[in-house]
Amino acid sequence: MKNNIVETKGSYFYFLFDNLIKYGIAVLYFLVAVMFYLRTYDSCQIKITLTQIGGSLIILLWILKYLENPKQTTKFYLQNWQVVLPFVLFLLSGLQSHFLMSPLKYASGAEVVRRIIYMLTAIVVIREINSLEKVSRIIRWLLFALFVSTFYGLIQYLDGKFFPPNPAVGLDPFIWRQAFGTRIFSTFGNPNFYGDFLVAMSPVCLAMFMYKKNPVYLILWLMTAFNTYVTYSKGAWIGFTAGFVYFWFLYIIFFSHAKVQNIRKFVVLGVISIVLVTGVGVYRQWVSNTNSAKFRIYTWLSCWEMMNTSPVLGSGIGTFYVTYPAWRRPQIFYIEAKHNTESDHPENEYLEVWYDEGIVGFGIFLWLIIALATTAVKALKKFSTPAVVVDKKGRQKEVSEDLRAYYMLGLLSGWLGSLTHNWVCVSMRFVSSGTVVWLLAGLIASLIVNNPLPERSEENVISLYLALFLNTLFWLINFLWWRMTTDVAVTVSLVLFIVGVVIEEINKGKEYTISKNLNFSSAKPIQRVIQIVCVIIAIYLATIFRGYFIGDIHHNIAIFYSKQGDWSNALTNYNIVAENNPGFIMCHYFMGNVFNDRWTLTREFHPEWGDKETDEPWTEIEPAKKGRVDPERSISKYQDVWKLAPNYVQSHHQAGVVYMKLGTYFKNNGDTQKAVYYFNKALECFWKYHKIDPIFPVNYQRMAWVYMQLGNMEMAEKMYKAHLFTQWLCQSPEDVISPKKISTEEEKQRYEELKKQFEEESQWVCCDYHKRQHYLLSTEDWAIRRAQEYSDSYLQLGNFYYVKKNYQEAEKFYTRAINRYEQNFNAWKNLIVLYKETNQMQKLTELINYYHKKFPSDTQLSNLR
Template sequence: MSAKHLSAKKLPAQKTARPAAFAVFIRNILPVVTGWLCLLVSISFFTATYDTAQVKLTLLHNGAVVLLALWAALKLAERKNPFTRANLPWLLPFFVYIGWNALSFAFLPYKMEAAEEFIRLLMYGGITLLIACEFRAQDVRTLTKFIIAAAWISFAYAALQIIDGFFPGADFMPWRGFFTRRVFSTHANPNFFGAFVIFASCVAGAQYLLTRKKSLLVLLGLGLAALFFTESKGAWVAYAAALACLAGLYTNFLAPDAARKHLKKINIAAGCFVLIALVLAGVYAAKRFQSVSFRAYTWLSAVEMVQDAPVMGTGPGSFKIIYPAYRRPQIFYIENSHNTETQHAENEYLEQWATTGTVGLAVFLWMIVFVLVCAARNLKRGAQSAERTPALQERSWYLLGYTGAFFGLLAHAFVDISLRFASSGLFFAVFMGVIIALCKEPDDTDAVGAELPASAAWLTGGARVLLLGGLLYAAWRVAAQFSEVTGALAAATFGEGALIACSWAVLLFCVLGVMYVYVRAAFLSRRAIVGFVLFASLPLLCFFYGFFQANHYYSLGVSLTGKNNPEGAIGYFTKAVALNPFQTEYRQFRANVFAATMNLTKTFSPARGDKDDPSDDYERALKDFAVVLKRAPNHALLHQNIGQLYYAMAVRQAQGAQHAPNAAEYERFSQNARDNMAQAKRAFERSLTVDPVNESTYLFLISIALMERNPERAQYWIDAYRRGPAGVTEPEFLQRHQNNPRVNAAQRQVEQLRSSVLKNTAKK
């Protein structure tokens, strides 16, 4: 038989080869895991950590690790490159965006403090690429069900919060009243919930047009009512903009011919809706103009950041580090606080410009315009298609809903920071991936392939055993750590008991779910690489869960400090530092506690952060402050905290000099006191460059001048405080400086010192 006939015999066998069960399972489970991730990030809220949104970040981090590990295992087992020549044109903007951010981050001097946000950016990019490469219409259908389920839960709880505003006590959860009567549902902030209402309503609205289920109209009504009670002005305008986008896409591409005859009327109605939203937002902005002022001053400062780094920017994740050096003093008056850390620019486009430069902003705009243009062209092509099959129509409706949701997020991003948080940032990444997945033509190379040759049995078995052992250890470790979190909660009310029960249910569901997916994937595959890849992801899962645990320990430390138990707080701060090395805030708080305890006996204490040699609290505080200075030198209270440490040490050394047993010891103590006081002065003066409003800083400098018997220098600082910071002209701000009781008391001390100095001079 000829070679030609042999080739013909083999060809049909290749077409009918049995698909790999492992590949089928992974492709089926990826949209389910994505859906659960979206659902849990939307509805999870937890108050036993210092940051109530930390649970959402933890779910995002670990969910992204699981998704990307499964995708990597699939592609390595199949020996397929997902970024084929056919896929690359669709993915190019995302690669360029991720690449530019990586380049900008490489030049950032404060990498540790910005690392956590940069890691999330990479996770978002990975999720977008995964969905764009792997998802099909049926996968989008699965994802949509989860988003609508999240909307039902979130909107229903928002309705309960609305009722609670009129009938107090209806909301039984421990966090009720966080924002008075403003509704925030299962989100950490009314503005974040407003963003969720916008995109969830777009998805639900398109689903209604596809299925005509009347229950979805109820859902949309609940969402609109909840949006009103958020009192989020930017969300109102963004909701109207998203609705206008949906109306425009629908009437131009999906509406029947009868509806298109009324295109002009529909456009006018959409424009009127946007106008009404703008007027409503303006009315509420006039009632709470403080919010508008805060954003205006923040934007002005961000523009100054752009001017100083116009090309490369300051680096992704660096806004919270660099911005305090540019922050306008008016922000401190508006927030009425000095321990404030504005972490974002209240405008996504401005933050992109400030942190990634003009090039980064251009790439970001290219990416979002590319996504929107792809959606519009695909809808137009679908409308012009001669064959309007049910599958094509379904895809068009999904594309309509997700494009409107994406546009709504973009509109809200002009006046809000929600894209920088997991509750919206995840969906921003998901929506881009879904839109590209629905637009691009299916790639034959993405089809489920046949079984590949199996690895050696001993190697595959070893990988499975290793994975099983790793899963059991990771599950035990996470559960044991989480028991510490819930053990600190008191179920004194029904709401607190419900929170504990729900938190354990969610944790066990996530842990057991990951174990099931990993084990099934490893045992379905005949390739050892699958077990090894999944095992390699387990340390990352434990590491990112540690961020949640660290935030809990930090919360306990802050609580104990507030209860005047600094010794008990130190151990918790040390645990927090160990579990999350990226958060310098933990170190700064621990250093402040060391400054308060000021135990000068050298001891070796791992609970106090000692690694090798014995230390005292003064040395430990200096070490922690040195780390914070290196990573985040512009924190509002950092330099004042350092000044207080030197000030306290100077006072302690001066007291030691008074009880010195001999002249040598007296001189040593006195010199140490002078050195520390000089350091304190420098730190306090540096503090005024980032916070020229804080009266405590001026009072410390006045106190130092009084101790040095220098009334003129003390008067200088009193006058500087009463003048107010440079650039502040608002009378409502400056009047706070005119009659401050503490400064007035300092003025009397200065007068007494001046009188004493004059008397001594006259005697001489």
């Protein structure tokens, strides 16, 4: 490394853009790491907006600088094409995946924007972070962000350990305190995202300690390690350990020199210890709660099947979450114990890249990783070449004095650690940690190509304070423009400026000189026109990204009003969200649900709820009036959902409810023809939902009810049986009672009865779509997790036969309802009524005695009254 300044020809504007870039990158990534805003629906939506607008600014400044001297920048990239090309191709892969392969542009739009920002900022860093001054500045700001986040993480830990849960007052002053129980999430809003940030930054901090031997870095690393532990994220533990192993493996190879044998002993012992501790910790976590691992395994299986539908070019970047519902296995519903949830990602970055962009995009991704890692190792070997120095005692020894070697050691280890972590998560897709992961990649590439690395590579044309002030002013204007509260915007900006001055003054080192007498600009008129066009485009994009942020604020407000039952204000705010972010699926879905629940059948015109002059009164309820009724509004919003995500959550079921209620309305009003029409529309929607969720009991119950309204009692019976069949979709009798563990005659008898029950119920196939053989990998007693639901279906089926006076079948299913879930007291009561009505007194006595055996404390049969 040469301790000098590289002379570069350029204008005042050229160097101005350079100065703004070198400070802008450092400030941006600091803000992304530490900022959150609790007035938005997503508390970390501000990180997304910071990345979108801040990333656009950095890219804009880079383009403006490029246009000031295009030949020089073009020459640089062409000379270093081997390092730059994988980034460019990975960017192009994402673009072709969005524009050519994705059938759902809105769904893939958010992901392709992130890909553009990640790759272009990395490419910018490769070229523009071309001096020790610039690299060191970014490292300093990142480490300070690490300190802020880990310090707040310690506060969260102490708050969860020694203070009562919300809404009581605790050490953590923010309303989201203890949102994940005892798991900390710091400024990242999610333990896994926070863990990935710690994984990436931990080796960087450790490298600085090994270089400077300053205990402050060791303390910060210990804080990082502790924070990683108390995220209780198994993936983060694995990634942290991987980064630690990579770090010391590289250190032994390239840094130990003369004392290699002595150092190797301690390093190997330490590495083995932390690997064992991590292994034990992960195993204990897995044993205590196997759902996390099972969730990933079954999601990966579905993702593999999805990949096979378009294995070469993929199915479209960012479309996993909108296509996955059609492939989701029933086990996921058992694990989550909910049905109104969505899985946005397959919890494996490598699988998702393959699904998104096919084997071509996946190959480019692997090429980028392998090429960058191998060239980084070669560069590390050069940087770490030892120099002979004389210590204080006059002894000669070999040491690596090149700071680049330690930067490369930390950056490479952190990057590889994060890539390891992302085998079991997709944190690098989210801006909170993804920004840092790709920044590290850019810094690694920058150190590789900018060799030798000068102390300072460009002229300073503005003062340190002015540069920080301009950055602070830019973000203050944005915060106010985004409608953040004035006190928060001003406070954050003021603190940012003070922190920036302190960080830069402490580490300024040599005198900060400002160059003068430079040409104002060397750009030609056409270049100036292009620059102006780029600025206009950037401003336009900023208004779009701002709209997303404002929409998220109003989404939070809308949910508040919904919880209060203030439907009018809720809908008004939801409509503002839809106007600012038309691709926000949840907003359309929530609006549909609000209209569905409110169910106002008085036709009125409300533009603030999305009503338009061109709306048609297709329900023919009060057709002469202007406006819409809630069923029309609800279906309209569900249709908006389906344009963005064809199988979003429970939208098909909810639409079925709308049609079912319409059918009931027209039936009660004597319009049989319309009632039949809407009942059939309801069945159409319910069957669609059945395809993506075969174990939702309410769907079967509502289909059975609709078939009853249509007079089709045979299909109504089949619906109850179809739901009961699904308890055998993922298991067999051996999963309920293991033959190997049978030790008594009673257990043997129960097992034989269960086999007979299985033989009967496994014939009640729910449809041609869901097959037992498709779901029988690694079986277990899944149905026990939904015992109450299946018991209720047995009860409903028993009631069905009781009404038909088929008492033998009714008795059988009431009994199965009790056996499936003993606290189904309605089944007990109905069976007692059946025995009384059929005068089976002996069975009645036996049943009551059995009840006393199961519930000895209920001597008065109070549960059965």
